[in-house]
Amino acid sequence: MAQYDTFARFYDGVNGEPEDRVRQILAALDEFYPSAHTVLELGCGTGAVLAGLGSGFSLIGLDQSRAMLDVARRRCPDARLLEGDLTTFDLGTRVDVVICVFDTLNHVTDFALWRAVFARVAAHLVEGGLFVFDLNTVGRLRELGDVAPWVHDFDGHVLIMDVDYTAAPLARWNIRVFEQGDDRRFALHAETILELGVELARVREALAGDFDVVLESDTRGARPTDESTRAFFVARRRGAGVAAPV
Numbered sequence: 401m402a403q404y405d406t407f408a409r410f411y412d413g414v415n416g417e418p419e420d421r422v423r424q425i426l427a428a429l430d431e432f433y434p435s436a437h438t439v440l441e442l443g444c445g446t447g448a449v450l451a452g453l454g455s456g457f458s459l460i461g462l463d464q465s466r467a468m469l470d471v472a473r474r475r476c477p478d479a480r481l482l483e484g485d486l487t488t489f490d491l492g493t494r495v496d497v498v499i500c501v502f503d504t505l506n507h508v509t510d511f512a513l514w515r516a517v518f519a520r521v522a523a524h525l526v527e528g529g530l531f532v533f534d535l536n537t538v539g540r541l542r543e544l545g546d547v548a549p550w551v552h553d554f555d556g557h558v559l560i561m562d563v564d565y566t567a568a569p570l571a572r573w574n575i576r577v578f579e580q581g582d583d584r585r586f587a588l589h590a591e592t593i594l595e596l597g598v599e600l601a602r603v604r605e606a607l608a609g610d611f612d613v614v615l616e617s618d619t620r621g622a623r624p625t626d627e628s629t630r631a632f633f634v635a636r637r638r639g640a641g642v643a644a645p646v
């Protein structure tokens with residue numbers, strides 16, 4: 401079983417619709433690549449973001465969790481949805497935009513593989529194409545590790561999410577869902593998800609080979625630091641020798 405296979409059927413109930421995430425992505429496309437048509441999402445999960453982007457794009461989603469993809473297939477019947485690993489994928493095509501959001505990159509737990517992801521993204525973008533991604537910063541993971549577990553009621557069930565960052569830079573997200581059945585008994589579903597904290601200077605350095613960063617933003621629109629709640633990046637593919645955006 402892949403990570404998220406257990407959590408998949410509760411994921412949208414817990415997280416709700418990602419309106420802010422979608423708005424931020426659309427604003428970036430509007431500003432930096434208004435004619436973008438083809439969009440690939442790495443770690444598309446349940447397809448919540450793809451569904452939010454709407455029908456104006458040709459959409460591809462890639463994820464390693466079959467259970468997440470099953471949800472995505474129902475939510476995004478027109479998208480091309482593929483099972484695969486975002487550190488090694490090869491689609492044999494190029495797109496205008498690659499997105500990788502809601503700290504999906506942090507799920508890659510070895511920084512050498514972040515470089516592999518950046519290389520895969522570069523290989524799949526047209527010249528001038530955009531790589532749009534966000535990260536949990538090391539400061540945010542430390543903060544999540546320090547606070548009490550998050551307890552959340554949803555759809556009659558109960559979620560307890562406990563982040564352990566004592567083995568930094570690896571954060572362990574211990575997720576427990578108590579699912580309430582028709583007989584009002586609760587069944588426990590547990591899953592641990594790992595995230596890697598990486599200093600932003602290392603991310604910028606790793607991007608520099610193939611990309612120009614055109615936007616970096618924290619949740620308030622300022623340049624993010626390692627203490628920001630979240631870091632949002634828009635990076636433009638340099639010199640792939642294929643059609644540039646107009």
Ligand SMILES: C[S@@+](CC[C@H](N)C(=O)[O-])C[C@H]1O[C@@H](n2cnc3c(N)ncnc32)[C@H](O)[C@@H]1O
Nearest residue numbers: 404443444445463464465468485486502504507
């Ligand atoms: C936090 S969820 C984000 C889902 C979606 N992007 C969203 O915003 O709701 C992370 C997703 O990345 C996927 N994922 C994690 N590591 C992956 C990998 N190496 N290859 C492909 N998918 C991966 C997980 O299966 C999960 O669906």
